[in-house]
Amino acid sequence: MPKLISGAEIVFKALEDQKVEYIFGYPGGAVLPIYDELKNHKSIKHILARHEQGAGHAAEGYARSSGKPGVLLVTSGPGATNAVTALTDAYMDSIPLVCISGQVPTHLIGTDAFQECDTTGITRPCTKHNWLVKDVNDLSRVLHLAFEVATSGRPGPVLVDIPKDIQFKKGKYKFIKNSLKKKLNGKVTYKTSNNELDKFIDLIKKSKRPIFYTGGGVINSGPEASNHLRELVSLTGFPITSTLQGLGAYPGDDPQFLGMLGMHGTYEANNAMHDCDLMINIGARFDDRITGKVDEFSPGSKKIHVDIDPSSIGKNIKVDLAIVSDVSELLKSLIKRFKEKNKNFLNSNKQKTSKWWEQIDKWREKKSLNFVNSNKIIKPQHAVQRLYELTKDQDTFITTEVGQHQMWAAQHYKFNKPNRWMTSGGLGTMGYGLPAAIGVQIANPGKLVVDIAGEASVLMTMQEMSTAVQYRLPIKIFILNNEYMGMVRQWQELLHEKNYSESYTAALPDFVKLAESYGCVGIRAKTPDELDEKIKEMIDVQKPVIFDCVVDKSENCFPMIPSGKPHNQMILGPEEDEEISDEGKILV
């Protein structure tokens, strides 16, 4: 008979068997037995956040930059509710998280006990699955199942709620591998038939105006998927565009790459999406930031959609060829079959797509990411470009908050590798970037980690600077400070007659002094002349840095598909400002 151990010890046994190295968390009454057990498990290091949301985003940053699931430990009640934003964020962006929460003792559940909340009820719609463990002998099975659900199929967050008495109770521990025999995501295997592959290849061969449209699914499928994608794109010679989440899967400086698509995507990417005759969607989900009005989205194209989640296919856009598969697996078999049958495809196809490339080059000539630079005031785009130029020679990890700075980062920072770009895309969580950078730095010691931030977003989770200092994590918080919630201000300018309602922050802290009070380094850049030197200073400091980059207050993020306009009618710059229709105004 196996030895009986406490629920708290079972938790750590399971984490050890899952090869967990770091947990991000915050203690409290209902998880104290688990925290008490921490000292006996040296292979697991706990990172103490300053708020459970921060712990959650840090776990997300850890997961996205390492490919391993992030683990989160919080207490009952407010601990759990504070984690909800991070769980929802991970759910929207398909990030594997395992959240362990304490709960009041089982006999008090339902009595409105101190720090009690219906955690599994609250987190049901923002997790792939959750469990309330009422029997200590269920605990090891549930924990291993939790890891399996979080990491298999389309990844996502899960939560295991453990009442305090269960943490004390003695039970059996068993490591059950692959306890989840039943299918996940509604499909057992992801083997694509040759028939499907041939249809895929046939569409590729027939196409004159093709485009690859790739997304976060490529990143989630692992680094191999990015390699396969690069091979396929080079085999076909087709242009490729990427969603916000997919950046880095394909080199950002490659001539076949058209830049990001969507609302603030490039002119060439959006026009190519609109006018193509073949759209090959790999691991993206036809999100509303991409499609606009679905009835008129890319009207003349055949569409292929590869996704691991069957419910993503046909949800927003009907497609001609649907393939439920892991990206890496699919690309591997597709390339193999493609090579067997089409040895000289690239040469024979060049002529067929030459007109298309000519058209794309014409769109490119618009240089839609251009902006009017200044030698008096720092333009935010310029700041991102300089940051890129000064960091591109080392392996740099970028996180962001949400807003204008996020779009400028996506537009002007060129990623060459997957897992180097961590941004909250689906949920759009302001305050994501700083704690995420902490998780990224934990997973990648010695690497340069920069949070490209806005001053409004970063204040939402600023307390986590204290975490960065405690664990000596030299993250760089690069704030594009325009004193406004920039994206809100931009929409108000374009849609609400410049009524800047509540989007100006009148009492900002002095970020340099704030940095000093946290015990890290504060740097301020006010003019373009000093920018490079200050950025270099930031990179060289071996401590956490808050960089206050004072930028143009009125700069808007272009290009942009304004509300109520079609994909092929982007606003390229301020001089092209047009009135937005009344119909457009209600669409925000």
Added chain:
Amino acid sequence: MPKSKSAYSVPGKIGKTERHIIVVWVDNEAGVLARVVGLFSGRGYNIESLAVAEVDKKKHISRITIVTEGTPQVIEQINLQLKKLVPVHKVADFKRGEKDILFRELALFKMLANTQKQEKIKKICKKFNPVVLDKTKKSFVIQVTALRAEIDKLALDLKRFGLISTSRTGAVAMTKGAKIFN
């Protein structure tokens, strides 16, 4: 200029809606019904009726029958989303009116009626397998099993005979012949 569209999704043309009966086999565990109905409410799908009970005591499998309405695209999403839930074993989907499927609902009616009236009421209910469950001089409770529309009509007809309380189940479904749901 072409008609405006937007990077924010605007409502497209709404297709014709269909009524479907969706049968879901789930592990009978705490919160499983909340997961299923939460999926419907969270994603804005309709539930017209719902019937649920454990059908396998040994394996703890419950069978949930949901009547819903939506465009073919929405119905497909409902199926795919349900299949993603961890405790869901299988999902079957039928269009209302399909020939080889049986549907039944059960209703209880409480009537204020004297013995004479009671006979009349029984006659009205004749087609729907009436069973008298309780009887006094002034009142009685009658059980019928029928299709939803038939029970709707019956309830309307019984109003003038002293109907004071109605209790109804959701629809349950089964295939005809030897075939079973897969």
